[in-house]
Amino acid sequence: MKNFYRLFILLPALLLATLAPAQTCENTPNSGADFKVVDASTGTEISTLCAGREIRLVDNSGRQLDPSVVRYATGAAVTCTGSDFSTNALYTPSAADATRGFVVITQNTPQVVGASGIIFSKRLEVKASPAPTFTLTSCSADVVQVTITDQAYTANLYTVKIGNNVFPNVDRSQPRTFSVPAGSTAVTVTGNYTGNNQCSNSNTQNFTPAPAPSSPPVLTKLEVRDKNIVFDFDNIQPGFQYEIQVAEASAPGGYRTIASRISGSGIVRDYTVLNVPLPGCYRIVPSSACGAGLTTGLRGSPLVCTVDLFNTISLVSTSANGINKLEWKTLSPDINTFRIERTEPGVNPVIIATLPGTAPFEYFDNTASCGTTYTYQVTALVDRAASWSNKSSVTTAAGTAPQPPRLIASFTLSNKVELYATNAVGQPLPNELTFLRTSPTPVELGVVNAPTISDTPDNLSVVNPPVYLARRRDACGSISADSNPASPVVLSVNPQPEGARFTWSPLVGPDASIPVTYQLVRLALNGSTIDIIPVSGLSYTDTQPPTNQSTVRYRIEATGGGLAAASYSNLVNVTRQPRLAMPTAFSPNGDGLNDVLEVKGRFLSTFVFVVIDRNGQEVFRGTNRTQTWDGRINGRAPVPGAYAWRFEALTDEGKPFIQHGAITIVR
Structure with a gap:
């Protein structure tokens, strides 16, 4: 704000070069008077003043005035009293100016002629620049917490410097944690104003880094009990406190503290946390001196995730045919192995299986006894840690009769018939199986707990090949219907002077609706394949046997008919004399x-x-x-x-x- 006044003073003419004390102040617009304010340290022209920072006043009227006739006065209003003016062009704004928020600087310069002087003033904003106040806490060996309590500067324009790390635009009143570079033991906070780089000030505080445990804790056990978790820890060091955290993407830093103030020495067992998130991944970390959850820089244990058996009711309903099915889920991708533990009445818990730590997360217990109630628990092992699931009980029950097996018959290179029983999707059946030969001589081949059995039938005949059946009995005694009849290809040969004629019986496989394709395989005496000849029908004449083999072995390879793999006939030899x-x-x-x-x-x-x-x-x-x-x-x-x-x-x-x-x- 500029003010122009004409000062009327009764002076002798010979005193025109000097100013007498003013008697009255009168507005004198367009007088041409002006001055500018320059920072004394940098020489930069400024419009806002800083308390305690010296300025220089420079006439800016354009007239070539002797500095001894340019006088200035400062105060809360325009100065009109001549005795208040001084030729000193330097001024340091005071704390009173900053408290008031402004200062009025009045310039008094002479007229070219006449006895009166020109009064020109400016009202300039004055800002305080105190050293900003803040609190400092060493959270850990490499983390500090800074809370800016200062109210003088713009709220979000504080700068925090730790070593060579500078953090700009820090807001006040909210605690902030910062990483500490190695070797740094001081924090400097600088306050700033919006649009003003002159009126800033800094404050430095030293700190001693807080001690940290020499090695991280270990979460060795995590057992789910209903909606609670029981933890075991190792490497807990005396004199420090620890906290348990659960991984949550929405939490600050990705973790939320669910229990704190855990202390002890060495091993801590059976620490129970109620009503925890399930499923979940947990870790134990040293507590920060700055409060729970502020654990940046402190080494904690690896994550250990829960293993949850689910759908206990469905386990009962799926316990059919003497098989108990277990399913579980986990959030951890780093499990080494799963261990399945089973308990039955009057018997101590036993480990019944150890499985890889990869999907599918299921297990079929086919060694259970019908009518017996079993309790299962799954343990996930991750390095030194273990996670126990909740316990789930199920009673083994009989169901409907099992599905009949699918039966496949094939000859081996030793001319034995090998029978192989699978389920509908081609998986081998582990339950008790009864194998029978129904023709040409009916006989029960055996009852086995394996999917295969072999037979050596006598007097193989193309017109009356052996035919087989199988039936399945589950652990609860239920017996399936008979399987499909299965008959391997039977091959016969009629040697001729130069070659041989072959005939064979058709393959009978699991699915009669699927066509069967045949190939004649020629082999050396050591069983290696010489070549394969595609054939059609049920006969073939080989007129060009290998010239370098005295004896050639032949067999038929059959595919199709519902087979998952080829079935082979018996071997026949064709020998030509030297x-x-x-x-x-x-x-x-x-x-x-x-x-x-x-x-x-x-x-x-x-x-x-x-x-x-x-x-x-x-x-x-x-x-x-x-x-x-x-x-x-x-x-x-x-x-x-x-x-x-x-x-x-x-x-x-x-x-x-x-x-x-x-x-x-x-x-």
């Missing part, structure tokens, strides 16, 4: 024709070939087809005449093959 082709004479004369005696034929891989002279002496022995005789005896030239030979070998089936004859050396 063949030896020996000349009656040869002429080792070097003409390149019939100069050596060599073994020729088929399927002659391992043998002994011996030549004997007329005196009964062995003159040549060969064991493979690369060895030939040039007629020489001990390096001497061939001697014409007749010689005897003998050939001995074993067929692929291990039978002896022996031939002998005579050979003549001619010139």
Whole structure:
């Protein structure tokens, strides 16, 4: 606000260069008087003053005035008394100015002519800049809590500095926790005004970091009992307090404290918290000196999540056919293993199963006895910690008769029939199974607690293949209906001079509505597959058997018919005898024709070939087809005449093959 006044004073003309005390103040607009306010430290022109911070007043009228004739006065109003003015252009706003909120600065400058001076004033805002007040608490070794109690500065423009970490725009009156850089032991709070960087001030307080436990606590047990949880802890250190937290996404920092002021030494057992959130994940952490929940920087235990058996009523209803089904749920993704504990009347609890800590979270107890009530509890193991579920009881009960099994029959490489019983989706059945052969000779093969059994039927026939049935008995004694009839493929062979003709019986599988596809598999004697020939119908003639195999094994591979995997027929062998082709004479004369005696034929891989002279002496022995005789005896030239030979070998089936004859050396 600018005010212009004309000051009328009766002065001698020779005193025009100086100002006399004012008698009256009169508004004099458009006088041209002006001055500006400059911060004495920075030289920056300012419009708001800070208590205790010196300013400099500079004439800004544009006239070239001698500073000795420019006078200033300060106060709560415009100054009109000449004795109150001074040529001192420096001024430091006082606390009274800040309390009032403003100061009026009046400038008194001479006219160019005349005896009166010009009064020009400005009303300027004055702000206090006290050192801001705050409280400081060391929460832990690396966290402090700051509460700004100061009311002087703009509410949300405080700055907190700890070491090299600066936190701007901190609000007052609300406690705030801050991380402390290593080695820092002081907190500085600076107060600021909106739009004013001059009138700020700082306050520094030192602190001693609060001690922390040397190692984190361990949550070793978590057991759900109805709506409560019983905890066990380890590594609780004396002199410190701890709190239990539950993980909650909506809570500050992701955790909410449900119990505090826990203390002790070493192991703390059976600490019960009532009416806890279930299911949930929990941890124990050292309590902060700043209050529950403010645990930043303090090391706590890993999370341990509850394991809850659910739907106890449905467990009773699903206890059918002598099987008790358990289901549970957990929030933890880091479980190593689940342990299933079962208790029955008069018997101590026993661990009946240990399962991987992955889904599905279910277990089928098929060792229960009908009419017996069992109590189950599931334990989740995570590193050093364990989480116990609530206990759930169920009475094992019989239900409707179990579904009949699906039966599959197939021959093994040893020509035994192997029967395999599954449920409707192809899973093996663990309950008691009775296997029967209904034809050609009816017989009960056995009652077993396994899904498989084998049979060695006599006199296999394509026209009357063996047929099998199975039935199931559950733990409560209920017996299913018979399974589907199952009959493996029976293969027969009719050897021919060069090849063989095969016929076989049709496969009978679990689903007669699904077509069956057949393939003829050729195998070596060691059981390795030579090749596979797609065939149609129930017969096939092999006119081109492998030329390098004396004995070839055959079987039929059947797919379809409701089979989950292929079924195989019995094995049949087709053997072709070795063949030896020996000349009656040869002429080792070097003409390149019939100069050596060599073994020729088929399927002659391992043998002994011996030549004997007329005196009964062995003159040549060969064991493979690369060895030939040039007629020489001990390096001497061939001697014409007749010689005897003998050939001995074993067929692929291990039978002896022996031939002998005579050979003549001619010139």
